[in-house]
Amino acid sequence: MTSKNEILERKDIPKEKKWDIESMFADFSEWEKSYNNAKEMAKNFESYKEKVVSSSENLYNVLNDMGDLYRITEHLYSYAHMKLDEDTREGNSQALSDKGLGLYVEVGEKTSYVVPEILTLDLATLEKYYEEKPELKLYKKHIDDIMRQKEHVLSAREESILAQMGEVANSPQKIFSMLNNADIKFPTIKDEEGKDVEVTHGNFIPLMESKDRDVRKRAFEALYTTYKGFKNTFAASLNGDLKKNIFNATVRNYKSSREASLDQNNVSLSVYDNLIKSIHNNLDSMYKYMTIRKRALGVEELHMYDLYTPIVKDVDLKIPYEEGVELVKKALVPLGGEYMEAVEEGFSSRWIDVYENRGKRSGAYSGGSYDSKPFILLNYHDTLDNVFTVAHELGHSIHSYFTRKTQPYIYGDYSIFVAEVASTANEALLMDYMLKNVKDKNEKLYLLNHYLESFRTTVFRQTMFAEFEKTINEYLEDGGALTADYLCETYKKINELYYGPDVVVDDEIAMEWARIPHFYYNYYVFQYATGYSAAVALSEKILEEGKPAVDRYINFLKSGSSDYPLNVLKAAGVDMTTEEPVNNAMKLFSKLVDEMDKLI
Known part of the structure; x- marks a missing residue:
């Protein structure tokens, strides 16, 4: 446009x-x-x-x-x-x-x-x-x-x-936010063209995706060296926030802050523990993916600053919005007539705010109220990522659409625990369609890389975060002191476990905990990994079983909060109280890794 x-x-x-x-x-x-x-x-x-x-x-x-x-x-x-x-x-x-x-x-x-x-x-x-x-x-x-x-x-x-006490209790999170978003300033580095560029929160990941390894290394060191200069303040704010959660759990007669948090959605601790256990049992697939990445990049040592740059070079997919819409529509056909009617309504009835304009909020989301259309905000820019964003947010909105049409207001929303399922299922179906229809080898590699990175960042990395969160909370609840040194040492060890022997876990990454706002969300992050795993399981059932799985899935979308999230997912065909959904997601990840291994 x-x-x-x-x-x-x-x-x-x-x-x-x-x-x-x-x-x-x-x-x-x-x-x-x-x-x-x-x-x-x-x-x-x-x-x-x-x-x-x-x-x-x-x-x-x-x-x-x-x-x-x-x-x-x-x-x-x-x-x-x-x-x-x-x-x-x-x-x-x-x-x-x-x-x-x-x-x-x-x-x-x-x-x-x-x-x-x-x-x-x-x-x-x-x-x-x-x-x-x-x-x-x-x-x-x-x-x-x-x-x-x-x-x-x-x-x-x-x-x-x-x-x-609510406002006082939120002080640690506010201190973190002010320090992280307003006060902290990062150095200026040289970019690919030798021009000065100041490292910011906004450009850090694009810099880490740079084809120039020196740029990646400079950005990585600039960011984390700066965080290290504030490590004690970040540790104090996180310590204060976790102690607040522990206090609230204790006065409300819970055994731990984790139990208190999960009880809000009636989710048992075993769901959390099974996730970590399943990922530990499948780390060999992640290690193999890191070996492939090392080989594809042609480096003697694979460092933490090499994890975001694309493996596949010289693939520049430009997908205009109308073309992206048609791709999404074709990919979602397996979801059946009732779902596709809602898709058509979404694209034709102005649910979507498509393009960036001056002053518009960045990013993307699905919103609206019980009495409105399930609106979608986008900032579409003709990239493959943006096509997946369309599929993702449409998944959220159609989930809301069916829930609001079916349930009374009191049950007309859905819990955070299932919130990412419908959106991620759409992404999985889109990826399946594109992989089945791609002709060019490099484009196929590009898609595989995109899918594997989605697994790495949403399942493995969020589970790593969840394990870190569990570890430091339990340490604090047992009377330990949450010092900056303890946090750094613990965080570095957990990175070494998750990334394996072919990755040099640089000392700087030990400070990454300091920049993650989700550690102030009280056991939130594990739901990204469980939601992703449930979505993969449901999308595979839809593709394999057809109508019976589709019918169960549509009922899931219509259930809202009329039952607890674990029950709603179980009725759809996924039992998150077992290790099976995460293990099945890991089987798909392993299969995709093997496919990439053959192509590179």
């Missing part, structure tokens, strides 16, 4: 390549009217205080009205942040986003008494309420989930104190 260096203003992007945000609110004044209505609803909600469980009628009305309040708040905030993402320079949109976020906080405060009051109910009274008010059964799973965690919920007074 545009030349490589030309970035248009928002107004110059064709309407059909912009999302249909007007279908949410025609203008700001309509948003304001809905916002004022939500404020009034939040104020009126206080009338239920100390009466939530006084009768079956009251309990039903409280849950209904709370759902309505959150539903309108979600719609308002979704519009506000999407409007800001269109052009982050726009002052009115900034104000709208701030108001939307403020409303969320206010609604949370106004409804905070509901769960503690529900927890005062005994099971006999609850059963009586279901008989008296059959409509209340809609909320049974929701109430069961609240009651399931009863022993971990404190008194109303104690919960209030913990809530008030």
